[in-house]
Amino acid sequence: MKIILINPFLYYIKGAFGGTLHPPMGLLYLAASLEKAGFETRVLDAEIGRIPQEEVLRYISGFKPEMVGITSNIASKRAAVELAQDIKKDFPSMKLIIGGPMPSIRPEAYLPYCDAVVLGEGEDIVVELAEVYSKGTSQRLREIKGICFWEGDKVVNTGRRGFIQDLDRLPFPAYHLLIPGLGQYSRRARTRKTPMASIFTSRGCPYGCVFCDKAVHGFKFRSRSPENVLSEIEWLINKFGVKEIHIGDDLFSMDLPRAKKILDLIIRKRLNIAMILRGGVRVDRVDEELIKKMREAGVYKAAFGVETGDMEVIKNTGKGIDLEQVVRVKNWFDREGIRVHAYFMFGLPGDTPETMQRTIDFAKELDPYVASFNMTLPYPGTKLYDFVKNQGEFVKDPQEGTETGFFGGKAFFSLGPTHAEDVEYFYKKAVKEFYLRPKKILELFIKCRSLGEIQWVIEGIIEVIPALLPSFLFGRTVTISKN
DSSP: OEEEEEEOOOTTOSSSSSSOOOOOHHHHHHHHHHHHTTOEEEEEEHHHHTOOHHHHHHHHHHHOOSEEEEEOOTTTHHHHHHHHHHHHHHOTTSEEEEESHHHHHOGGGTGGGSSEEEOSOOHHHHHHHHHHHHHTOGGGGGGSTTEEEEETTEEEEOOOOOOOSOGGGSOOOOGGGEESOGGGHHHHTTOSSSSEEEEOOEEOOOOOOTTOOOTTTOSSOEEOOHHHHHHHHHHHHHHHOOOEEEEOOSOTTSSHHHHHHHHHHHHHHTOOOEEEEEEEEOTTSOOHHHHHHHHHHTEEEEEEEEEOSOHHHHHHHTOOOOHHHHHHHHHHHHHTTOEEEEEEEESOTTOOHHHHHHHHHHHHHHOOSEEEEEEOOOOTTSHHHHHHHHHSEESSOGGGOOSSGGGSSOOOEEBTTBOHHHHHHHHHHHHHHHHSOHHHHHHHHHTOOSHHHHHHHHHHHHHHHHHHHHHHHHOOOOOOOOO
């Protein structure tokens, strides 16, 4: 049986993921599990290749798979549904499954277009589905925990299956099955060295941020052993010539001794690998020793969420950090020469023009190397989504997906004192005030250590200035209380 897994091309997207792109790790894990079980598998990333739908359909026609899988999140819902409709039209006998964050939350939105929806972590589920479909015994679908499917004109939901506890048993992501190849990602992933690869050393996060979607990996923190992580890094270096690693964990630093041991093993092996922690760092889950080990192991950039410069708004998010911790940890990174990428959000519960201005002021005072300013998106299934649904007003219900994402210039809702037009105004104001400073522009270039870094700085400036020019020249006035 031949199987193809597809990350669809978001041809319509406006500002969502136009900058940074990484390999589709979920699909690569599924492909590795399918290959291990004996199925001939391919992973087609149409997004990184900007492959239009008609080309995807031609590839399917040439490969002739018996099963097709599509991944979908809140931004790719439209693309996933359109692709699924065309596949069912052109290849009605092929089995089609859809999975990912949005299908795990709202399987009913995808079921009209496919044979089955995968709920949550899919490595074991897709293998069981492939085994059933390959034998033509669809009556056994009820035995597979973690799917929704059609049985005649009725929908059967077999319920969520437990999360995978032993992550060491999973095969390494199947980069060798990826189309186009790994080399395509280095520029879009904003790397210093090339080629790059992503890894995940853990899954799950126990913290209760109201805006965080945990539909796939859940709240329980589960981790791979340091030895298993090191084996994957050495495998990536030896098999694919990888020179840079991006760690994508939700919470890499949750278990401090484990995180330190991973870094110790890299140091001891003298792997000479550049690394980025593109998330996974909480300011209350790090210490100076960990950051020193990061630098020794090759980490040159680390990202963490600040979210807001107002302590009352922080309390409303359920994040459980304070701004003094943020400043202290940022200073620790600075002392070790590790660049900080800080995330901020506008439109959090309780945000007002005053609190959003405080966020801008705090971001400029903190002065990380890079600041990502986002407009808060209430993912379906989160506490924030329920708050807006019950007490606020959606500009557009995110259950239908979004074509703009965090950076598209349009807010998603109004809630209490948080008005959509204010969110949009302060989002643009933040980007303008933080980045259009001669000091910041100079720093961005001075700290570049490769042609690739220079290229993405130039691209970032080119993208930002035209988007801000109208508000820069003709920006409206917002009244902020002096109190």
